[in-house]
Every structure is written in structure tokens, then in C-alpha cells.
Amino acid sequence: MSKSISNIDWMNQLENAIRQFVKEKLELIMKEEIQTFLEMEQEGTSNRRNGYYHRNLDTQYGRIEGLSVPRDRKGEFxxxxxxxxxxxxxxxxxxxxxMYQSGMSTREIG
Known part of the structure; x- marks a missing residue:
């Protein structure tokens, strides 16, 4: 019995690690996106970074909570x-x- 509990704990830790990894990579990609946006597309304007807003995003790896999405002052990014x-x-x-294509009913899918 104790083995199954430790397996559940291990699986939860693995899922949390995967979600944290995905969150970090998404935030890194968005930081690079806004940097490129401000350097290339907004060159010569007074537009610059203006902090972050947070959102939750449901992915195939689970819910990623508190994803930091960068924003700019003009709201164009x-x-x-x-x-x-x-x-x-x-x-x-x-x-x-x-699932529907494989023959499951809408009740079974629900």
C-alpha cells in the first residue's frame, strides 16, 4: 500500500516539474518576442516594456497558473x-x- 502512495506522490512531483518547465519556457519565449518586437517593429518610438499580466492557461500538460505575459506601454504587443x-x-x-470520430457517443464523451 505504501508503494502506491509513493508512486502517486512521484507522479504528482513529475507532473508539477513538467508544468513548471513548460511555464518557464513559455515565459522565456514571450520575453524574447517582446524584446524583438520593441527593437525591430517599434524602433524610433517611445514604446517600451510595461510589466506583466498574469493568466492561467490549460495545456495538455495540465493547468499552468500565473503565467507572466509581458506587455508594452502602448498595448500593441x-x-x-x-x-x-x-x-x-x-x-x-x-x-x-x-473520440466522436472513433464512435463514442456525446454522452460518453461528456
């Missing part, structure tokens, strides 16, 4: 990773469509 009000990636819709 938009990351290419997701759309402005997107709260989950497209993996859920794809999974539902595949």
Missing part, C-alpha cells in the same frame, strides 16, 4: 503563442473530435 483571450490550447477540442 501580442504574443504569437496564444490569442488575446485564449485560456486553453487546442488539444481538448482535438481530443473530443477524435
Amino acid at each position: 501580442q504574443t504569437q503563442l496564444f490569442t488575446p483571450y485564449q485560456r486553453h490550447t487546442g488539444w481538448l477540442e482535438e481530443a473530443i473530435i477524435k
